[in-house]
Amino acid sequence: MSSGGAVIERYIEIMNELDIDALGEILADDVVVRLPFAPDPVPKVTEGREAVLALYSGFPHLVGPLGFHDLRISPLAADGEFVAEYRSDTTMLATGEPYRNSYISTFTVRDGRISAFAEFFDPLVFLQAQGATVALPA
Numbered sequence: 001m002s003s004g005g006a007v008i009e010r011y012i013e014i015m016n017e018l019d020i021d022a023l024g025e026i027l028a029d030d031v032v033v034r035l036p037f038a039p040d041p042v043p044k045v046t047e048g049r050e051a052v053l054a055l056y057s058g059f060p061h062l063v064g065p066l067g068f069h070d071l072r073i074s075p076l077a078a079d080g081e082f083v084a085e086y087r088s089d090t091t092m093l094a095t096g097e098p099y100r101n102s103y104i105s106t107f108t109v110r111d112g113r114i115s116a117f118a119e120f121f122d123p124l125v126f127l128q129a130q131g132a133t134v135a136l137p138a
Helices: 003-017 020-025 049-056 123-129
Strands: 027-034 045-047 069-075 081-087 102-110 113-121
Touching (some): 027 049
Antiparallel strands (some): 027 045, 102 113
């Protein structure tokens, strides 16, 4: 695994432990995190390490350790860019409901730190685990 791939593996480990302090160690100062499918009020774009850490600091109050597994990392054509596929297996703390989702994420790793990250997941699975009801129109 390339050094960029190792940084992504470390990200997965950190999220499985919900160790937000350790997350700060692998983020670039100017990191940009995009969560384009995240439901409101989660921001779609968060810029800068401190802002990203503030966003992620809420995770330990929302979910148990994320249980990311089935990780596959593939380098892209551009140096330092990767796509990763993985799944989660955790519990929403407020509802006690299981939260199992599938993810495709892109990462840019620069100088051993994540400088950009975009995570794509099914927002309906996320909302249902929080107790929302999703129904097709009659």
